[in-house]
Amino acid sequence: MDKSPPPIDALYPYAHSADQDAARPAHHPVIVVGAGPVGLVLALDLAQRGTPVLVLDDQQGPGEGSRAICFAKRTLEIADRQGVGRRLVEKGVVWSVGKVFHGHDKVFEFNLLPQEGHRNPAFINLQQPYFESYLVEAIRAAQADGAPIEIRGGNTVTGIEPRADNVLVTVETPDGPYRLEAAWLAACDGARSALRGMLGLGFEGRVFEDNFLIADVRMTADFPTERWFWFDPPFDGAGQSALLHKQPDDVWRIDFQLGWDIDRAAELDPAKVRARVDAMLGADVSYDLVWTSIYTFQCRRMAEFRHGRVLFAGDAAHLVSPFGARGANSGIQDADNLAWKLDLVTRGLAPEALLDSYAEERGAAADENILNSTRATDFLTPKSPAASLFRDAVLDLARRHPFARVLINSGRLSLPSVYDGLSLTGPDELNGPPETRPGAPAVDAPLAQGFLLDRLKGRFTVLAIDAQIPDLTQLPGIPLERLTLTTSRDDPTGALRARYLGGAPAALYLVRPDQHVVARWRDATPGMIESALSAAIAKGA
């Protein structure tokens, strides 16, 4: 396995651009501000669709620290569509066993066996800089193939002026400032979003009064590839909870919950960090400290993700606690949701109102993520005597009684949101399995050759299973794929039937470019499919 450390600097070094010498601000159809995971996924997606995109980032590479380490299945599926998925899975650590301890005692152990018939595992562990650098590599490859995409490092956006037909931004560089004009601007500039601040927009929510110390250590000691989580850890100075989790390159994420009133500088003193880590791992284990950091967290969101021609995505739009790995994973779903909409609007194939559905759908997703993350936090850091009492009761019962294990919440793993009942979501006239209902992301299934999700390639698709696709003549002018499968030929394991038909003998599904189901029918007239398609691009149904 490749043991080189994650690349830190100069993935996209500053270089002078002709735009900086232009007499008038150069015009770009889409500018993405921020080359974090969200901005990169969005930009690559747009470029792969052929929509020109310019990425501006104030740094010149992924920056320091492992940060996010858990990437969920939905992220891997999105990455597969972009051609990066296999690379992530090969480098990442796949784990399935988790152990929960209370003090010295193991409360229980779980095994998240991979779900049968999915190409991707439930999640992998991988340092965020790898994720970002693989995306940059994919962007470079796309560039080499002529895709209209450019990343400018060392370009800090310092001013923004929204206008009726475009957005004017001021960019600071080592060669001085210049200005650019964008028809659409995606603000993917992270939790402290400068753009949010410049536009005077709020970021409401809750701050949790707690500090977590991260120590990423490199060691070759023989710890199993498992997730170990302690409530009231028994080792000295570990705080109220602790976590040990494996990353690639023999690096382990250790996390200690320190409480609110701490002296940050003192806690980050390497000697003090080492004392804590020694107490946890045992004094005889040798290791290097790779990265240490103290973080506090908040659950916040913007009231609106769309402000005219400016669209907020990722941490800039919403923030959650790290428990459940919902930060990067949900931001990447934002990008997946926004890319095809921005592409259709930029080409004039869909009305601007389609972008309101981005704000609607991802706003609902943010609420769901914040709810889950808040609940996990409330379990981890009981805020009242009753909360402590019940938490201890749950941990106590969980040793012997399976029912109590489901109440233990050290973070619910990030799952994709279902857009139930939202504006673009169409009718459910199948009586089929709930997991593939309209609004849900299509569920993977093995076919005779390859996997189903590989066949849903980023365009609207009519999927027929044991059914015929009617002649569609009144399409609203957007590309449409047709995919006809039969269970007798294409469904070697029965998963396709179980996931898409249930008891129904046949089905027609309309699937969006981001693989979410629009609508499904036992049988549909051309008019039914055409009107669901129109509604799904916000063309007044």
Added chain:
Amino acid sequence: MALTDTPNIPDPDGFYDELLAAHAGLSAGQTHALNARLVLILANHIGDRDVLRAALATARAGAEGTR
């Protein structure tokens, strides 16, 4: 299903005895902990979210003196 608030326990005095016996000799802290476990065990047994919500509201009303 609605919350049953008419008598439903056979031999109520016998049950009450057993409830107190379960707490016999415990400190206040141990008693609270036992009650918390008991609530969770019973809640899981009932399982019906509507019934549980009604039971929580009924118990809460006691704390707020609005009965």
